[in-house]
Amino acid sequence: MSAVMGRRLPRLETGAAWLLALLWIAPLAYAIWAAIHPAALATHFDPFAPLTLDNFRKAWSFAPFAREFLNTTILVAMTLAAQLVLCTLAAYAFARFDFAGRDIAFALVLVQLMIMPEVLIVENYRTMARLGLVDTIVGIGLPYMASAFGIFLLRQTFKTIPRELEEAARVEGCSMLGVLWRVYVPLARPTYLAYALVSVSYHWNNFLWPLVITNSVDTRPLTVGLAIFGAPESGVDWAVISAGTLMAVSPLLVAFLLFQRQFMQSFMHAGIK
């Protein structure tokens, strides 16, 4: 995303680009507007309407947000940690070892790119019931821990690392896992960052599988809580729903605003490979 490249956009198109940008941010801006004004004024655009944090307070007490924040944080951290370890090992195997059945095994791994665990909710629910993992945070994360996407991404990166570096490390006396840890992992840092951002965003936002596998406040992540909270049946007024929704998305949103460039480059990096 270099700033030097590209010519100046013609004036008419600049206007159109701005207009579209305004239109695109409007729904979120409107939610913020509604959340910081008294509920009765949410639909009236009075620029001098009094500001309030009441809606946030109400939302916080109406739904178990604190617990759901904790659940989501545990889920995201645990899933990412397991993914990093499992995908690193598998990617190393695919990138640097010759073994019978490697290509078939790799093709079988790629199947998961198309068939994500949420497509197989019925059967995966059954498996979790057998394992006694229904309504646990481990149960939400487990199907995603061996990520085909992560394996694929890291394999591509490991393959670009010159073998001479590995030879040198071996001569120095590194073990097989030592080579992985000292040579491959440090050199793949940008890929790890990209994958981590994509994974965190995905699991922070994931909904269908967590909905199926959880049934109590102790395990329910934010998205599932938000669905209960925001459903029309809940009878909560719109200003409070806006406030609750904004609270739930704010960690990711703030992270995105702070590290915009890394986020976009990560999504780009992840999509192009």
Next chain:
Amino acid sequence: MRDKWSVPGYVYGWLLLMPAAVLLVAFTHYPAAATLFDSFFTTGTVVRPRHFAGLANYAALAQDPIFWKVLGNNAVFALGTIPTSIALALLMAVWVNDRLPARALVRMSYFTPTILPMIAVANLWLFFYSPQIGLLDKLTGLFGASSHNWLGDPDTVMACLAVMTVWKEAGFFMIFYLAALQSLPPELEEAAKVEGASRWYFFWRVTFPLLMPTTLFVLVNATINSFKLVDHLFILTKGGPDNASNLLLYYIYQVAFSFFDTAYAATLTVVLLALLAALALVQFLLIERRVHYR
């Protein structure tokens, strides 16, 4: 060199792969196979244990008007969201790839919906579509139209969901176009300038054809995605009214977890798997071409 490396490579290979392989088999390959297997049985109950049913579930599927309705909805949803999202994504990418004032802000605005969960998006948009108090009703009210239940009317519900989805997805696809645009050689544009080609002409004759591999890539991924995108239905419509907005994955969820007919849910899942496999095949062939292009 020490002895650690003398173990044959295949042992290490499989050992390294093992933890991931176990989980992949347990949560992708095994359930896919089990789903296929289940689709040939009846749903067991306490009084009537499950038994082999042959193709009975598939016969029921062929006769199920909701299934066909839902499949049609998936097609409408894909056609209603993907071309528009891609066109907008391309436009956005071309714009923010050039220099314009406040470029970073514009780019951020386009991309922001991407990082919101679909559930949050649905929460926010529910209000726009609510009758009377909703923003959309207020807007049409300015032109003298009477109040309308946008999500409760089978004729408008899909359009409403499509607009929201385009808003959510376009910025994500923009990223791929941006990456592709930045990898185009700048000499092309200089040459075009020397030749006096107009911006419009350059875009359609040079940029657009060169972006074709990206367009195909985005197209296939967007189609795959459109089958998985059902979260918003839980908030906005629950598939209604009268299944007018129901989608295949949501219907699977309903059949399995509301009607408890797991055998029929398995049969529906097989259809979804077949569709995804077909798309995967298309993508595989396209990626093969992409390699040649590179």
